[in-house]
Amino acid sequence: MRFLARRLVFYLVALLVAIVLNFLIPRLMVGDPVQLIIARFQGRIEPSAVDAIKATFGFVQGPLHEQFFTYLSNLLQGNFGPSVMNYPVQVSQVLGASIGWTLRLVGTATILSFLIGTLLGIVAAWRRGSFVDGYVLPFLSVLGAFPYFWFALMVVYVFAFNLRWFPMSHASDISLRPDWTSWPYVSSVIEHAVLPLMTILITSVGGWMLGMRNNMIGVLSQDYIVMAQAKGLAERRVMLTYAARNAILPALTGFAMSLGFVIGGALVIEIVFSYPGVGFTLLQAVGARDYPLMQAIFLLITLAVLVANFLADVAYVLLDPRAR
Amino acid sequence: MAVKLVDEPRLKVRNLQVEYHTRRGIVRAVQDVSFDVYPNEVFGLAGESGCGKSTIAHAVTRILKPPAYITGGEILCNGTDILMMGTETLRRFRWEHMSIVFQSAMNALNPVLTVGEQIIDAIQAHVLTPKKQARQQALDLLQIVGIDPGRIDSYPHQLSGGMRQRAVIAIALALKPELIIMDEPTTALDVVVQKQIMQEIRQLKNKFGFSILFITHDLSLLVEFSDRIGIMYAGELVEVSPSREIFQNPRHPYTMRLMNSFPTITGPRQDMLGIPGAPPDLVSPPSGCRFHPRCSVALAGRCQEEHPLLKTVSPRHEVACHLAESEAVKHGG
Ligand SMILES: Nc1ncnc2c1ncn2[C@@H]1O[C@H](COP(=O)(O)OP(=O)(O)OP(=O)(O)O)[C@@H](O)[C@H]1O
Ligand SMILES: [Mg+2]
Numbered sequence: 236m237r238f239l240a241r242r243l244v245f246y247l248v249a250l251l252v253a254i255v256l257n258f259l260i261p262r263l264m265v266g267d268p269v270q271l272i273i274a275r276f277q278g279r280i281e282p283s284a285v286d287a288i289k290a291t292f293g294f295v296q297g298p299l300h301e302q303f304f305t306y307l308s309n310l311l312q313g314n315f316g317p318s319v320m321n322y323p324v325q326v327s328q329v330l331g332a333s334i335g336w337t338l339r340l341v342g343t344a345t346i347l348s349f350l351i352g353t354l355l356g357i358v359a360a361w362r363r364g365s366f367v368d369g370y371v372l373p374f375l376s377v378l379g380a381f382p383y384f385w386f387a388l389m390v391v392y393v394f395a396f397n398l399r400w401f402p403m404s405h406a407s408d409i410s411l412r413p414d415w416t417s418w419p420y421v422s423s424v425i426e427h428a429v430l431p432l433m434t435i436l437i438t439s440v441g442g443w444m445l446g447m448r449n450n451m452i453g454v455l456s457q458d459y460i461v462m463a464q465a466k467g468l469a470e471r472r473v474m475l476t477y478a479a480r481n482a483i484l485p486a487l488t489g490f491a492m493s494l495g496f497v498i499g500g501a502l503v504i505e506i507v508f509s510y511p512g513v514g515f516t517l518l519q520a521v522g523a524r525d526y527p528l529m530q531a532i533f534l535l536i537t538l539a540v541l542v543a544n545f546l547a548d549v550a551y552v553l554l555d556p557r558a559r
Numbered sequence: 560m561a562v563k564l565v566d567e568p569r570l571k572v573r574n575l576q577v578e579y580h581t582r583r584g585i586v587r588a589v590q591d592v593s594f595d596v597y598p599n600e601v602f603g604l605a606g607e608s609g610c611g612k613s614t615i616a617h618a619v620t621r622i623l624k625p626p627a628y629i630t631g632g633e634i635l636c637n638g639t640d641i642l643m644m645g646t647e648t649l650r651r652f653r654w655e656h657m658s659i660v661f662q663s664a665m666n667a668l669n670p671v672l673t674v675g676e677q678i679i680d681a682i683q684a685h686v687l688t689p690k691k692q693a694r695q696q697a698l699d700l701l702q703i704v705g706i707d708p709g710r711i712d713s714y715p716h717q718l719s720g721g722m723r724q725r726a727v728i729a730i731a732l733a734l735k736p737e738l739i740i741m742d743e744p745t746t747a748l749d750v751v752v753q754k755q756i757m758q759e760i761r762q763l764k765n766k767f768g769f770s771i772l773f774i775t776h777d778l779s780l781l782v783e784f785s786d787r788i789g790i791m792y793a794g795e796l797v798e799v800s801p802s803r804e805i806f807q808n809p810r811h812p813y814t815m816r817l818m819n820s821f822p823t824i825t826g827p828r829q830d831m832l833g834i835p836g837a838p839p840d841l842v843s844p845p846s847g848c849r850f851h852p853r854c855s856v857a858l859a860g861r862c863q864e865e866h867p868l869l870k871t872v873s874p875r876h877e878v879a880c881h882l883a884e885s886e887a888v889k890h891g892g
Contacts, residue, residue: 458666461622465659466730467650467684480671556671556714 238558242548246541253537257530258306262299284322315531320523326531329516334498334535336406337512340428341501342494344435349490351436352443357479359444360451372448375441383438387507390434401430404509431508435501439493446489450482457481484555491547495540499532568595569637569738569770570619570657576631577614577623584842588614588627590794593869596738599764601771603785603802605778605817607838611794612774613662616742619772620659621649636738655685658731660724662743667727668715674701674726675711681733700729705759721752728760732767740772745780753777757784778817782806787875790814793839793849796869800876810872810883812854848881856882 309315315326355375359368378386395403407413408423415421454460455478463477502514509515513532520528551558577589588611596602604612617623619634621641634641636657644652661667669677678697682688688696698708704725706718715723724745731739744760745753757780764771775781781788782802790798790811798811809815816834836853839845847864851857861881869877 458661458663459669462659462661462667462727462730463669463680465620465622465653466681466733467654468680469684472680476672477669481669554671556673557716 236559239548239552242545246545250538250541253534254307254310255303257534258303261526261530281322284317284319287317287323310534316527318520318528319525320519320528321525326527329528330513330531330535333511333513333516336510337498337501337505337514340406340431340510340512341435341497341504343428344432344501345439345493345497347432348436348439349443349486349493352440353447353479353483353486355440356444356447356449357451357474357482359448360455360482361474361478363452368448372441372444375437376445377441378437379439379441381438383434384503384507386438387431387434387504390430391507394430402427406511427508427510431501431504431510434504443486446486447482450485451478454478454482480554484551487547487550487554491543491550492540494546495543496536497543498539499536566598567638568597568635569600570596570772571635572615572619572632573635574632575615575618575634576629577611577618578628578630580626580628581842586841587844588794588841589618590844592632592791592794592796594789594796594799596770596772598737598770599768600787601761601764601773601785603773603775603781603788604791605775605781605788606791607834608776609838609841610791611841612791613742615791616659616740616772616774620653620657620740622659651685654681654736655734656736657738657740658734658736659740659742660727660731660744663747665715665720665723665747668723670715673712673714674706674718674729677726678730678733681730685734696733697729700732701726703732703763704729720748721756724748724752724756725759728756728763732763735767736769738770738772740774742774743776744773746776753780790817793844794841795849795879797850797879798877799869800878804873804876810876810878811850811880812856812882813850848879858882 313327315330317323318326318329321329352375355367355371359365359372362368391403394400402408406424406427407420408427411417411420411423413420460473460477463473468477498513499517501512502517504510505512505514506518513535517529517532519525520532572595573593575589575592576587579586579588592611592615594602604615606612614623614627617627618629619636619641621634621644623629629642632642636652639652641649641652668674672680675694675697678700679690679693682693682696694711698711701708701711706722706725706729710718710722715726718726724747728744741760745756748756760771761784763769773781773785782805785802788800788802788805789796790805790813792813798805798809798814800810805814806818809818813834834853839849839852845852845863846866848854848857848862848867851862854862857863858881865881867879867881869879870883872878872883
């Protein structure tokens with residue numbers, strides 16, 4: 236428990252540093268960023284928006300620390316100010332819409348990929364030289380070596396453009412009203428998710444598999460595995476509780492990292508499939524120099540990485556008695 | 560100390576041959592080795608590093624994995640050949656009749672399971688036992704090997720080296736086997752703990768009446784603890800004898816050198832290091848007697864060409880040496 240408490244303090248400090256940086260960067264920029272924003276919009280931006288943007292950046296009257304506390308209390312209330320490109324819609328609303336898509340698509344893909352890859356890695360190590368080890372592993376590793384935007388484009392070209400099995404872009408049929416209780420809508424969401432999901436899965440599963448296989452092989456040469464077999468334990472118990480339980484520990488950190496990058500990580504996939512997630516939104520925000528939106532996304536990514544790391548620590552403590 | 564040799568041996572190893580198939584060639588790690596271990600007996604196995612002691616231990620428990628292959632011989636435990644057993648028969652036989660204690664206790668325990676769970680695992684793999692009852696047995700076993708039963712829910716890293724080794728012994732004892740193979744069971748421990756544990760093992764042996772195949776580097780421990788001793792050189796057994804006799808009257812030049820490099824039983828401990836030359840490469844061992852290149856009394860012709868076999872030189876004392884033979888003749892005549 237002391238271990239977790241220490242980690243938690245560390246993450247809180249890291250978060251605070253990120254917030255301070257986020258607060259300082261606009262102030263360190265040459266010129267006045269708010270003026271820059273306004274200039275970019277040459278009259279197309281309303282004066283009330285300017286004030287709102289200023290306010291959320293904390294550009295209020297008063298000394299720096301007062302500005303910071305204004306900024307901090309805005310953050311805590313989830314108030315990131317209005318999005319410039321979607322004015323007067325709030326940044327929090329823009330993000331609220333896109334974050335769900337990203338979490339569902341990329342989150343599912345990351346977790347599935349880890350589970351499938353780990354399972355395949357266990358099997359490959361346990362049955363060395365078998366079909367899974369000799370053919371599936373090299374095949375998936377090669378797929379994982381492809382640049383995945385290229386892979387995404389190929390998938391779109393073949394399965395969406397040529398074969399027309401799946402839709403090419405967006406997260407759902409735009410003609411349908413979003414309603415999670417209606418089957419046509421839900422099924423259209425699933426249909427739209429298949430290709431991006433498969434792309435992420437296929438390009439990432441090989442990495443997990445290879446890592447787990449190698450960890451497993453290291454563990455399998457340990458005396459406690461030989462002893463477990465000699466004791467007469469069932470094969471499954473030796474494979475899972477004696478071997479895999481130990482082999483998975485080094486993989487947890489990597490898994491946490493990739494979970495943390497779920498929010499911003501599938502940028503390319505979202506762009507190729509015009510999937511309205513955070514990555515896609517970030518691209519648009521950059522194009523439109525929507526600083527409030529960008530800053531909120533960066534902060535969100537930081538937060539996600541920290542939370543994922545903390546979850547990994549919790550998992551570590553649960554799985555490895557030495558960490559307790 | 561006195562062991563009745565009229566009993567049927569618990570373990571009978573006959574002409575055992577083990578090879579490692581490596582890229583360099585075939586390593587003949589164990590060559591035509593035969594010995595017996597009798598009920599309630601401690602049979603010690605000693606020899607330089609790499610002479611094949613662990614290979615024998617692993618062959619006897621059939622835990623060798625490729626590139627190791629058993630290419631000949633028989634291993635009879637309680638009269639049945641372990642090498643002929645099917646997977647399920649072997650799975651049941653092992654641990655119920657014969658178990659093994661590994662050299663390094665840290666590596667022999669699964670770091671993510673408690674000591675209790677690892678003992679209970681062994682029990683439940685063989686006897687249908689309710690969890691509660693298995694746990695009670697585990698508590699008893701811990702008590703027996705000198706661990707506070709309150710440590711049953713401890714993880715291996717929470718135990719000291721000595722306690723870990725005791726836990727491994729508790730696991731080996733879980734099904735009260737008639738034979739326990741101990742491959743350097745205490746080398747990782749300091750001398751005091753080593754002594755304690757060996758004494759406890761002896762007490763347990765007398766209490767439960769199992770036999771031990773005991774492998775060690777430590778000559779004083781070997782002589783003190785074993786009833787009979789087998790000396791190995793380069794994959795072969797070169798001398799087998801009751802331990803007192805081999806200590807007082809070693810007959811093989813290799814054994815003599817070992818004993819020379821080891822002054823008194825109560826004196827300072829010494830490992831077997833004091834022999835000039837290096838052990839031979841087991842891919843292409845020397846012709847004739849494998850020890851002849853390092854032997855100071857080797858005969859020019861015979862020892863280089865003729866391979867000596869184990870011969871009885873006095874009651875219960877066997878030696879594989881051309882010179883020892885002739886000496887025996889001298890003594891006899
Ligand atoms: N996996 C392996 N592959 C190839 N050769 C091996 C392998 N394991 C052991 N050997 C060889 O077999 C011979 C016997 O090894 P073994 O481990 O039985 O020796 P040992 O007497 O137990 O030595 P030590 O006292 O160092 O434990 C050695 O020459 C070693 O080089
Ligand atoms: Mg060894």
